[in-house]
Each structure stands twice: as C-alpha cells, then as structure tokens.
Amino acid sequence: MINVERRKRILEILEKESRVSTTDLQECLGVTGATVRSDLRDLEREGAIVRYHGGARISDSVKQSSNPENYMLRSVMSVAEKTAIGREAGKFVHEGETIFIDASSTTFHMIPFISNLDNLTIVTNGIHTAMEIQRYSNFRTVLVGGVLRPHSGAIEGLLCEEMLRRISGDSYFVSGNGFSLTSGLTGHNFYELELKKRFAEKCKRCIALVDSSKLNQDSTSSFIPADRIDVLITDSGIADDLAQEIRDFGIELVIAPK
Structure with missing residues (x-):
C-alpha cells in the first residue's frame, strides 16, 4: 500500500471512528509504528487530523468540510456516491482511446473501473x-507539467497549456465545486479553471462527474458552460424535477444506482 493510499485509509477510519490509536492503525494497515507516525505527521500538516499521545482524531476542518482546496479532506467526503459515479463513468471509456481526467477526488474514483482496458492513454493534471x-x-500516463498547488494535488499554469497544444483526446472527465444549468460547471481556483477550460477544448466529448450535493450550486467562476457538457453523471440523490430539467436541456443524464 503506497503512502497516499494509506493516508486516505487513515482518514476513512477516522471519519467512522472519530479517533483511533497508533497501535490500532498499525494492525489495520499492516505497517510499522514509525510509518504510521510519519503518515499522521503529514496528515496533521495538511490540517486533516490532530495528533495526541498514542493516537489521532479527525480535525474540526474535516468535520465542517471547510477547506475545499485540501485533496485529502475531499477524498473522504461522499465516498459511496463518488464510487458509484466512478463506476458509471468507466462505461464511457473504450480501449485505444485517449482520455483526459482532471485532478478532482470524484474523477479519481473511476480509475479502478477502467483498469481492465488496454492501450489507454490518460492525460491528467492530478498528482x-x-x-x-x-x-x-x-x-x-501523461502528467502535464506546471506548478503544483499546495495541498490540492493539482498542477496548473502556462506550462500545462503549452503541452496541451500537442495533445488531443476523445473524452474529458471533469468535476467542479458546483453545477447548474445557468452557470454550468463552476469552481473557485482561477488558475486551475483556465486549465480545465483547455482540457475541455482539446476533447471531443465532455463528461461531468458531479455528486448530487453539488447540483444547483454555483461557485465563484464558471469554467465549462452547460451546453458544452455532453454527459452528466450523478448519484441517486438528485431531485426528480432537476433530473428532468437536465434531460430537457439536452444533456445525457446518468444516475448511478446506490
């Protein structure tokens, strides 16, 4: 288990248990105490946990979901919904394609569901x-170059755009902080949003992965208008009237079962 997976697993455990001992984490993860302590130090620096003698507890920022920039915090939110959405997204990928995947924790969950496909080229700005x-x-795997934004796991900047001039893809799998038919996909980090726009321009099809808690929600800035989105994949929490509005708008709507 690589360190990113371990830390994500630690956060999943803490989300359920609120606090856990270092000894219990050693047994659960099958690693040494030194490894657990190193992971806990890193998670504390991220603001995800608070350490105490012999263990750790989930931080208030995770409970309140107050830091949308922090990838580790986002990765343990709405996991069941993101997994269901990722499963449906995988059905839109075919062997031999070139696909773009953004740096979001939602699109991350589609990767296991395309692992059986051969000859895939995947372009991403997500570490x-x-x-x-x-x-x-x-x-x-093509990891675009640029500036790594702290805590987010996302690469952004003009170096990415220069590289994208030489690459094009079949589908772009993307998420955002919000989605509405008026504003489309919206987010708050202007530098990454510009890169997301370029990703969308370089692909034939745009597939949005948005859990139902973000629907009819607008963030700071629109980066992909609703009429540019070909497919919207969400979970079963979507309201029936909104689902019909999205279909009437002309977007193919996929509702992932529970």
Whole structure:
C-alpha cells in the first residue's frame, strides 16, 4: 500500500471512528509504528487530523468540510456516491482511446473501473490521479507539467497549456465545486479553471462527474458552460424535477444506482 493510499485509509477510519490509536492503525494497515507516525505527521500538516499521545482524531476542518482546496479532506467526503459515479463513468471509456481526467477526488474514483482496458492513454493534471493510474501497466500516463498547488494535488499554469497544444483526446472527465444549468460547471481556483477550460477544448466529448450535493450550486467562476457538457453523471440523490430539467436541456443524464 503506497503512502497516499494509506493516508486516505487513515482518514476513512477516522471519519467512522472519530479517533483511533497508533497501535490500532498499525494492525489495520499492516505497517510499522514509525510509518504510521510519519503518515499522521503529514496528515496533521495538511490540517486533516490532530495528533495526541498514542493516537489521532479527525480535525474540526474535516468535520465542517471547510477547506475545499485540501485533496485529502475531499477524498473522504461522499465516498459511496463518488464510487458509484466512478463506476458509471468507466462505461464511457473504450480501449485505444485517449482520455483526459482532471485532478478532482470524484474523477479519481473511476480509475479502478477502467483498469481492465488496454492501450489507454490518460492525460491528467492530478498528482494523486497519476499515482493511482501508474499502478496499471496497461495505461500510458501523461502528467502535464506546471506548478503544483499546495495541498490540492493539482498542477496548473502556462506550462500545462503549452503541452496541451500537442495533445488531443476523445473524452474529458471533469468535476467542479458546483453545477447548474445557468452557470454550468463552476469552481473557485482561477488558475486551475483556465486549465480545465483547455482540457475541455482539446476533447471531443465532455463528461461531468458531479455528486448530487453539488447540483444547483454555483461557485465563484464558471469554467465549462452547460451546453458544452455532453454527459452528466450523478448519484441517486438528485431531485426528480432537476433530473428532468437536465434531460430537457439536452444533456445525457446518468444516475448511478446506490
């Protein structure tokens, strides 16, 4: 188990248990005490946990979901919904394609559901996404270059855009902080949003992965208008009237079963 997976697992345990001892984490993860303590130090620096003698507890920022920039915090939110959405997203990927995947924790969950496909080229600006993809030898991974934004696991900036001039793809799998038919996909980090726009421009099809808690919610800035989205995949928490509005708008709506 690589360190990113371990830390995600620690956060999943803490989300359920609120607090846990170092000894219990050693047994659960099958690693040494030194490894657990190192992971806990890193998670504390991220603001995800608070350490105490002999263990750790979940931090108030995780409970309140107050830091959308922090990937580790987002990765343990709405996991069941993201997994269901990821399973449906995987059905839109075919062997031999080139696909773009953003750096979100939602699109991350589609990777296990495409692991059986061969000859895939995956372009991403997500560090955590790339680390998960590289576990599979049947994928060709292109990690775009640029500036790594602290805590987010996302690469952004003009260096990415220069590289994208030479690459195009079949589908772009993307998420955001919110979605509405008025504003489309919205987010708050302007530098990454510009890169997401470029990703969308370079692909034939745009597939949005948005859990139902973000629907009819707008963030700071729109980066992909609703009429540019071909498919919207969400979970069963979507309201019936909103589902019909999205279909009437002309977007293919996929509702992932529980």
